[in-house]
Amino acid sequence: MIEATGLTKSYGSKTAVYNLNFRVQPGKVTGFLGPNGAGKSTTMRMILGLDAPTNGSVTIGGHQYHQLPNAPRLVGALLDANAKHGGRSARAHLLCLAQLSGIPARRVDEVLDVVGLTQVARKRSKGFSLGMGQRLGIAAALLGDPQVLLFDEPVNGLDPEGIRWVRELMRRLASEGRTVFVSSHLMSEMAQTADHLIVIGRGQLMADLPVRAFIEQNSTGFARVRTPDGDEAGREKLVRALAEAGGQVLAEPEGTLKVTGVELPRISELAHAADVRLWELSPHHASLEEAYMRMTQGAVDYRSSDDQRSGLQAPPQQVPGGWQQPAGPQGGYAPPPLGGYGAPPPAHAAPPHPPHASHQAAAPYRPEDAR
Numbered sequence: 328m329i330e331a332t333g334l335t336k337s338y339g340s341k342t343a344v345y346n347l348n349f350r351v352q353p354g355k356v357t358g359f360l361g362p363n364g365a366g367k368s369t370t371m372r373m374i375l376g377l378d379a380p381t382n383g384s385v386t387i388g389g390h391q392y393h394q395l396p397n398a399p400r401l402v403g404a405l406l407d408a409n410a411k412h413g414g415r416s417a418r419a420h421l422l423c424l425a426q427l428s429g430i431p432a433r434r435v436d437e438v439l440d441v442v443g444l445t446q447v448a449r450k451r452s453k454g455f456s457l458g459m460g461q462r463l464g465i466a467a468a469l470l471g472d473p474q475v476l477l478f479d480e481p482v483n484g485l486d487p488e489g490i491r492w493v494r495e496l497m498r499r500l501a502s503e504g505r506t507v508f509v510s511s512h513l514m515s516e517m518a519q520t521a522d523h524l525i526v527i528g529r530g531q532l533m534a535d536l537p538v539r540a541f542i543e544q545n546s547t548g549f550a551r552v553r554t555p556d557g558d559e560a561g562r563e564k565l566v567r568a569l570a571e572a573g574g575q576v577l578a579e580p581e582g583t584l585k586v587t588g589v590e591l592p593r594i595s596e597l598a599h600a601a602d603v604r605l606w607e608l609s610p611h612h613a614s615l616e617e618a619y620m621r622m623t624q625g626a627v628d629y630r631s632s633d634d635q636r637s638g639l640q641a642p643p644q645q646v647p648g649g650w651q652q653p654a655g656p657q658g659g660y661a662p663p664p665l666g667g668y669g670a671p672p673p674a675h676a677a678p679p680h681p682p683h684a685s686h687q688a689a690a691p692y693r694p695e696d697a698r
């Protein structure tokens with residue numbers, strides 16, 4: 328098990344990671360999610376003893392990395408797939424790592440086989456594609472047959488077949504009882520790979536919950552409704568009727584309405600009764616990616632200025648005579664529940680002041696706490 332306690336890292340005035348508390352359990356794939364610059368790599372480096380925490384600690388099996396007896400045999404990691412000598416062959420690169428850790432040479436051939444690089448084992452790695460480089464990095468992580476594995480963005484540069492392979496490998500490693508900690512900025516990928524999620528934004532913990540719970544909370548459906556272009560009166564009439572029927576309506580930038588709280592057949596009846604024609608009435612599911620974006624919005628360091636994801640970045644548009652707020656608890660676009668994901672970090676910065684003992688981030692939401 329990996330355990331972080333009050334883990335904090337500052338680089339000068341920049342706080343990269345602040346007061347992280349989490350546990351990564353064996354026998355599961357734990358996804359470590361966060362937008363660019365959230366602090367994932369910094370956290371992983373601290374777990375591996377490559378960076379020293381400014382405050383707090385992180386341990387593996389109760390020990391700091393440097394205190395582990397024979398660490399390379401206990402912990403394997405892929406941090407940077409480019410961290411290799413390009414002039415060496417894949418096999419020579421792995422042999423070198425194996426010798427440094429007292430791992431027998433036959434293990435090199437085993438891991439080359441596991442990652443599918445046997446055919447190119449004697450080729451220089453500088454000619455490798457990004458995907459082959461990732462596979463070589465994964466092979467290096469597996470060399471010591473470790474119980475604890477950390478992968479920083481392992482599917483970067485992989486094609487769909489490679490992504491599926493990584494997903495299956497992670498799941499297999501976890502099913503063997505290993506601790507598997509995988510970082511990504513893609514919720515859609517993690518939703519398919521991980522059992523548990525730890526989400527950070529601007530260095531702070533935003534959620535710590537099973538993937539199943541995240542999906543249950545965020546994959547509720549909604550209806551998309553379009554009235555004829557230019558028929559403002561009809562649109563307003565429908566919005567009023569939907570609101571009176573208990574629905575929640577959000578105007579989308581494209582001119583459509585996003586409706587939750589009213590079933591599709593009922594929307595059709597209401598439109599008919601109000602004598603409003605519909606150009607579109609379709610069922611939808613909010614994607615997990617969207618829910619994740621919503622959770623981490625305000626915790627993103629770098630965002631393009633023309634990000635038009637409907638209802639996510641832009642404030643909801645006012646709907647005349649109807650509901651103006653985003654969907655309620657049953658809607659896919661609901662804001663994180665109060666007391667739910669834990670206090671998000673301050674909107675515009677990681678801790679506004681350098682961390683100090685009295686500034687405690689709220690405990691993250693764990694569904695088991697609610698039971």
Ligand SMILES: Nc1ncnc2c1ncn2[C@@H]1O[C@H](COP(=O)(O)OP(=O)(O)OP(=O)(O)O)[C@@H](O)[C@H]1O
Pocket residue numbers: 338341342343361362363364365366367368369370512628
């Ligand atoms: N050595 C360093 N010196 C100064 N700032 C750093 C250093 N390493 C990381 N940072 C800063 O700390 C923050 C967290 O960076 P980190 O690389 O851990 O994020 P990340 O979640 O891994 O991002 P990405 O998904 O883009 O790799 C960033 O703002 C980054 O610029």
